Amino acid sequence: MPSSFRGLPPLVWTLFAGSIVNRIGYLVTPFLVFLLADRGITGSDISFVLGALGAGHLLGPAVGGLLADRIGRRPTMLIGLIGSAVAQGALFTAPGVWTMAASALLLSTAGATVPPAAFALLADSVDTGWRQRAYALFNWGVNIGTAVAGVLGGFLAAHGYWLLFAVDAGSALVYATVVATRLREPARTAPTKASGGLGYGVVLRDRLMLLLLPLLGIQLFVYSLTEVALPLAVRDSGLSPAVYGALAAVNAVLVVALQPFVTAKLSGLPQLPVQAAGSALIAAGVALTGLADSVTGYVVSVVVWSLGEVAVAGIAASLVADLAPADARGRYQGAFSWTWGLARFSALTLGVTLYTGVGAAALWWGALAAGLLAAVAILGLRTRIAQRTEQDLDLAA
Known part of the structure; x- marks a missing residue:
């Protein structure tokens, strides 16, 4: 290991x-x-x-x-x-x-x-x-x-x-x-009314989280297109459902084979630049789907976004955990998981609507632009996140 x-x-x-x-x-x-x-x-x-x-x-x-x-x-x-x-x-x-x-x-x-x-x-x-x-x-x-x-x-x-x-x-x-x-x-700090213990107010009052979660949501939306719009693209290229199954297998094999080793290489690097770079790879891989019209083209696109998926693994949840007060970690992770659910739901609705109504090109290139802009915007939060997490560490010490 x-x-x-x-x-x-x-x-x-x-x-x-x-x-x-x-x-x-x-x-x-x-x-x-x-x-x-x-x-x-x-x-x-x-x-x-x-x-x-x-x-x-x-x-x-x-x-x-x-x-x-x-x-x-x-x-x-x-x-x-x-x-x-x-x-x-x-x-x-x-x-x-x-x-x-x-x-x-x-x-x-x-x-x-x-x-x-x-x-x-x-x-x-x-x-x-x-x-x-x-x-x-x-x-x-x-x-x-x-x-x-x-x-x-x-x-x-x-x-x-x-x-x-x-x-x-x-x-x-x-x-x-x-x-x-x-x-x-483990023993944990119980939520109190003073710290927003009655609900999600503690998250909604956190301005940094309110900036970070939508940006993560955009990145998750782009990734979710691999589950929603990719099958449509494969079908419209005249390829069989078995091809989509094979593409899913390529993704699974790459992630399972590479995850431990990529994490070993990247875990010592600053999280936000790795998150931005990996998310950009995902966006680029998704956009390449728009250029694919053969099995080879689709395999190339899957390899690109799979590498991005491996690179960002664990970073978003870790960022949310680092920003959460000790007595509100469940609600912060709940807000992150809700963002994940909203991204998948949006891919099923908005993504499919764009693909079938406006056109596939609008979806693929729009996803690329949105993914890259979200990556840059998250990098822009680097100083604020560092200040917040360092302050929390000082308080803990």
Whole structure:
């Protein structure tokens, strides 16, 4: 194992292992459209169910961040994981569109409560200088699990959709067991009314976070186009769905193979320049999709944005953790996760609308411009972030 991950506490490795198990169970969502069609649900009814699924990714982070600070990281993770398992069963047995939409909302909401609590727990357990590496390791676990799920999902779906639900629910319960039996939550500062302990006011009053989160959101929106608009581009090039599957595999292999070594090389460098450079690579790779019309062209674009993804791994969450007061880490990570959810939702709506309505070129080159401008703007916050984090370190000392 590269030196960048050595020295991390056991809790981080436990969360790493849990993230692999949990992500291996991320099977139902990618195949949900096929399941709905198999049950005779088509057209606007599919959009209704998928819309409910997307809404949960906005509701869950806000709830998860709040609960993480109120009742604790471990209880919040357990609520989310057990709730996910219950929702899997509800979704599979749901008799109609409305009940499926309600189950999909519960599923995504419960699942999205977990990351803010897990990220806050990492911040509680790791000193500032090691947080990027801890978050990068966690991200690596997610990608390992995703790679396995990509292979496993197709096999299980061919033998019955019920297997997807069974594995999803089972993986959530296994992770919940790990959280309940292996994780010990460090002592933390309880939120108080004086420090904004009643809700997200503490985040909304933080002017630096209000500048940083939208810029991160733009970068996350650009990255989310790789999941949303790339399949449309592959289809419009006359290529088969198998090509998109192969491109996803290229991304997974690159991230899993390179993440530990790239983190080892970059972890000693200043975070914001690395974040800006990696985000610029992602934007450039996404824009190259607009020039691709063959498998080779698409592979080149995927390699470019995958390298950017590896470079920025863990940095954004680490920045948010460093800026958060000790008693508000859950809500700060909840706000960051909510930004992530909003970016994905915007890619599904605005991104697809631009692609189909205005034209693919407007989307790809607009994404490049937005990504580069956001990277430059984040660099412009470098002094303010440094002053804030250094001041916090002085106070802690």
